[in-house]
Amino acid sequence: MTKSLGRAEKLSSSAGSVVFDADVLVLGGGPAGAWAAISAAEHGARVVLADKGFCGTSGATAAAGTGVWYVDPSPERREAAMASREKLGGYLQDRRWMARVLDRTYAQSNQLADWGYPYPSDDDGRPQRNSLQGPEYMRLMRKRTKQAGVTILDHSPALELLVDGNGVVAGATGLRRQKGDRWVVNAKAVVIATGGCAFLSKTLGSNVLTGDGYLLAAEAGAEFTSMEFSNAYAISPAFGSVTKTLFYSWASFTDEQGSVIPGASSKGGRSVIARALRKGPVYAQLDEADAETQRHMRLSQPNFFLPFDRTGIDPFRQRFPITLRLEGTVRGTGGLRIIDDGCATTVPGLYAAGDAATRELICGGFTGGGSHNAAWAMSSGYWAGQGAAEFARQLGTTIGRQAFRRGTVGLRSGSGRALQGGPLARSVQDEVFPYELNYFREAGRLGGSLRRLDALWTDASDADAPDEEELLRAREAAAMLATARWMYRSALARQESRGMHRRDDYPEPDDRYRHLVTTGGLDDVWTSARPLASSQFSEAAE
């Protein structure tokens, strides 16, 4: 395989790779990617979908399942649903987008019912559409994606984007891990639906989510927004991967000696748990759940109990050690900046959906789960697929168009020393996992961390592309590193506490920061402030 030298390299179809031609290429096959692929196909596009894992089991939704922001279309209910989120999100949301997402989610959920998703009914026989069982939902989405005529490439992580001479996105390339070769897809538009970045923290289903799509997009010049809202931490047993914080609403939290930790709680008191974990082990016991609640928990979320049943712990009667796992942007809100209703990014031909895109439009500075992410994945997926199909149609023929590789770190030849993904990923984790750096932020500590992260970036940029087997790990680590730098630069720029972003040195919200922080750049990371759409409108009206 040839390595790219300098900025860009002309694409040559070399041996050892399979080449596809498509109108729309979707990267990522979680809910956002699957909806995008189906929507693009329905809008007349020839679609290829490439997933790092297996479309249907891969990503946060497939493993975890999700509540869905499904709200009856009565004006009062919709109003209440929107209003209930505004304070949590720090008043950064956009009402117009919230209303659109509620509409679209309602339509998509009803579509799922028509497709045969086994929505259950409550005791009175009313269908319940505000929750989706992950594996079941994603098995159906895979089936529908195939039926829509989409070509699915499984175990095929994207490594880099292709762009034409005018900077318009022209496809992507990646690995076929189980075939031992590479893929190239020439496409007229690309949808990034690669999920968020959970920094390999083992939070449920999320180790495939390393921010790859962010890096690819940034290499083509894309921008991000709300990346400071990226420090979601979820509760799990200390030894296990099942991060279902909601069930800890019924927990009592104790220290090593068995004394109750004052103020510790899954909601509102999670920071107390984080502080306690810095001093020593913390234990939980779900002793406040009555028999009926216990039964409901078991029936509705069987995987919550796997870690307990398999270690012989009765979580209702015995205490067990817990930890907080970083979920980064998966249950944060930051991501690629969206510039229109079709989920276009700032790069022509490049679209974003799901966790890969910013969720600030409906969540502001806080999600932490609770159905908005799922609603966003279906809605933005639908719009991005449509937007990409439309872009492809307008582009017309691209025969003879030249495509250039845009990949940087880990894909070039450099100093003669190969980039090592494993050690780099651990170095990034050392900067983003510690609660004193990421949960409780402060200028001095953020600055120190950024200096180390910048040094890691310089180092990684100088390194050689590793062997084929190590390539994916290296690119994942580079994506984590880039993500961490956008996060912390944005966190430094927001000199207040708002949403999930909390600063020890600025513990209160400050009205001067009721704007969005935009960021981007690879070697030089920048940030800038953007006014909220609502304030732009009100200024225009004045």
Add this chain to the structure above:
Amino acid sequence: MIELVVAERCTDCGACIEVCPANVLDRGPGGLPVLARVEDCQTCFMCELYCRADAIYVAPDCDRRVSVTKDEVLSSGRLGQYRRHSGWDEWADQFPNEQWLMETVFRRAGEAAAQSKAERPDVSGRK
């Protein structure tokens, strides 16, 4: 992390190799899946769900290997447990999708939180 494939039960169907999002398994001699990259396992339990033969055991520990023997696992009743409780495949009728109960769970969680806040007015929790 995934710890065991019970060879006697495995039908060499290859499903686990195909669906594992982290590409942990390889096809071994005769088609039996081998644990080729256990360190990449993300403990998501998806392979168990897709194994119709209930031949796979994923241990709950996500950061370290634990040793389990085939006999322990066979007698534990854990093989196929997740598939059954999820109402997957042939279990759909016996264990129907009860995710809707989450709605009640959510509501009660909210009530519980509100109550505990009322009981502890001194604690000013932030989100």
